[in-house]
Structure formats: structure tokens, C-alpha cells
Amino acid sequence: xxxxxxxxxxxxxxxxxxxxxxxxxxxxxxxxxxxxxxxxxxxxxxxxxxxxxxxxxxxxxxxxxxxxxxxxxxxxxxxxxxxxxxxxxxxxxxxxxxxxxxxxxxxxxxxxxxxxxxx
Amino acid sequence: xxxxxxxxxxxxxxxxxxxxxxxxxxxxxxxxxxxxxxxxxxxxxxxxxxxxxxxxxxxxxxxxxxxxxxxxxxxxxxxxxxxxxxxxxxxxxxxxxxxxxxxxxxxxxx
Numbered sequence: 001x002x003x004x005x006x007x008x009x010x011x012x013x014x015x016x017x018x019x020x021x022x023x024x025x026x027x028x029x030x031x032x033x034x035x036x037x038x039x040x041x042x043x044x045x046x047x048x049x050x051x052x053x054x055x056x057x058x059x060x061x062x063x064x065x066x067x068x069x070x071x072x073x074x075x076x077x078x079x080x081x082x083x084x085x086x087x088x089x090x091x092x093x094x095x096x097x098x099x100x101x102x103x104x105x106x107x108x109x110x111x112x113x114x115x116x117x118x119x
Numbered sequence: 120x121x122x123x124x125x126x127x128x129x130x131x132x133x134x135x136x137x138x139x140x141x142x143x144x145x146x147x148x149x150x151x152x153x154x155x156x157x158x159x160x161x162x163x164x165x166x167x168x169x170x171x172x173x174x175x176x177x178x179x180x181x182x183x184x185x186x187x188x189x190x191x192x193x194x195x196x197x198x199x200x201x202x203x204x205x206x207x208x209x210x211x212x213x214x215x216x217x218x219x220x221x222x223x224x225x226x227x228x229x
Contacts, residue, residue, distance in 0.1 A: 035218065037164075044121060045156075045164065045207055047218040059216055095163055102169040104211045105154045105218050109163040 002026040004096050004110035011116045017084045020113045022096030029077040030054040033099035035106045036070065036081045038092040046092075050099060051079055086117045122147065123208050123221035130227040136196040139224045141208035143189050147219050151211040153191040155184055158205045158223075167206070168193060195226075203228045 007021040022034065036048040049060030051070035058070045069082040079096060094113045097106025124142040131137040141153065155168035166175055168184035171191065183194045191210075195202055208221040 037218075037220075044223040045209075045220040047209075047220060050217065061217055062215070097164075102166065102173070102175060103152055103154055105169075105209050106164075107166045107169065107175070109165070112163050 002098065002108040004098065004108055006096060006110040006113045009114040011118065012086050014087055014117060014119055016086050017082060018086055018115055019080055019082045020094050022079045022110050024077045029074060032101055034079040035097045035099045037095045037097055037106065040092040053079065088117050091115065091117045121222035122212060122219035123210065125208060125221035125224045128225050130229055131198045132229045133198055133200060135198045136194060137198060137226065139193045139206050141191045141221050143210060145189060146214040147210040147212040148186065148191055149189040150213055153186050154209045155193045156207045156209065158207065164207065198228055200228045202226060
């Protein structure tokens with residue numbers, strides 16, 4: 001069965017960088033995209049970007065361009081999302097979600113990673 | 120401000136039928152298919168409807184989706200208390216070259 005397991009919660013200081021991992025299993029890793037979506041406390045879902053493990057191409061939301069980097073390690077079927085220059089507004093639960101299965105958008109989701117940015 | 124517009128709240132009593140609307144534009148719903156997600160408190164979103172009206176295996180047929188022009192709807196019939204959750208619509212946006220979400224609708228089962 002498809003599973004996406006994310007790394008654990010993190011606390012970061014403003015200006016620092018964050019790297020969240022998402023380990024996939026139960027499907028052919030390079031055959032599907034990986035989306036990143038975040039949710040600030042009490043808020044809705046915000047699409048951050050998408051990564052194609054087959055070739056490494058990425059596309060990210062305009063407001064995050066320049067701060068977000070997505071990479072992968074195909075040997076471990078893991079996708080990484082790195083966000084730099086953190087500010088308090090980046091406090092959120094970060095989700096990875098497999099795309100390109102049922103449709104372009106995410107079908108299976110990771111459990112989420114809580115990131116708190118605080119001085 | 121979300122690109123797709125949903126009502127912030129909806130409610131119904133057990134057994135009732137409720138609908139949740141999602142309004143977009145020609146660059147998203149008008150030219151791409153719509154997904155619906157259910158998010159129970161404290162959990163990750165779950166795919167409920169894909170390609171406007173298709174249900175992944177395991178999703179009860181009480182849940183149905185439709186799309187017309189630049190709008191879409193999610194209908195839940197025979198409402199259960201466990202349907203109390205946040206519901207989000209989503210679609211690919213050709214202008215933004217990404218996925219856009221609605222702001223979410225909090226469904227309360229009275």
C-alpha cells in the first residue's frame with residue numbers, strides 16, 4: 001500500500017533553514033510527482049510546489065520562489081523540501097502528497113510535519 | 120484569499136443531504152478537473168473525489184461530486200456524525216502553473 005512517512009516536528013529560529021523529508025513506499029517512486037502543501041494554524045491548505053522524481057524538475061508557488069528547494073534521493077525513495085530564510089509566518093504543518101495518480105493533485109498524503117518558527 | 124471560493128461553513132442534521140460549492144475561473148476549474156479533500160481534526164487531508172466526480176476505492180457512495188463551467192460541488196447524502204470535518208476543493212491552475220485550493224468549508228453535523 002502507498003505510504004508517505006515524513007520527518008518529525010521541528011522548532012526553528014527566524015532566518016534559519018528547514019529541511020523536511022518524505023519517504024515513499026508501496027509504488028514506483030519515479031512514476032509520480034510529489035507535491036508539498038502547508039497549513040498554518042487554523043488556516044486552509046496552501047500549495048507550495050511540486051517535484052518530479054523522474055528528472056528532478058520542480059515548480060513552486062510564486063510567493064515561495066527563491067526560498068524553496070525540492071530534491072530527492074531515489075536510492076531511498078525520499079523527497080526533501082528545504083525552505084530558507086524562515087519567518088514566523090512559515091509556522092505550519094507541512095505535508096507531502098503524491099501526485100499524478102488519480103489526478104494531477106495529491107492523492108496519498110504524508111502524516112504532516114509541524115514546524116514552529118520562533119525566536 | 121484563496122483562488123477557489125468556498126463557503127466557510129455548512130451544517131446539517133444526521134440523514135440530511137448537504138452540498139458545498141466551489142467557485143473558480145477559466146484558468147482552473149474551467150479547464151481542469153476538480154478534487155475534493157476531507158480533513159478530520161488533527162489529521163492529514165484525505166482524497167474524497169477526483170476528476171470532478173470519481174471516488175477512490177473505500178470512499179462511500181454517499182459522497183458525490185459535480186462540475187459545471189467554472190464551479191464545482193460536493194454533495195454528502197445521508198449525513199453521519201463522523202462526516203464532521205473540513206472540506207477543500209482543489210484544481211490545477213494553468214495561469215499559476217500549480218495547484219490551487221479553496222479556503223475550506225467546515226461541516227458541522229447538528
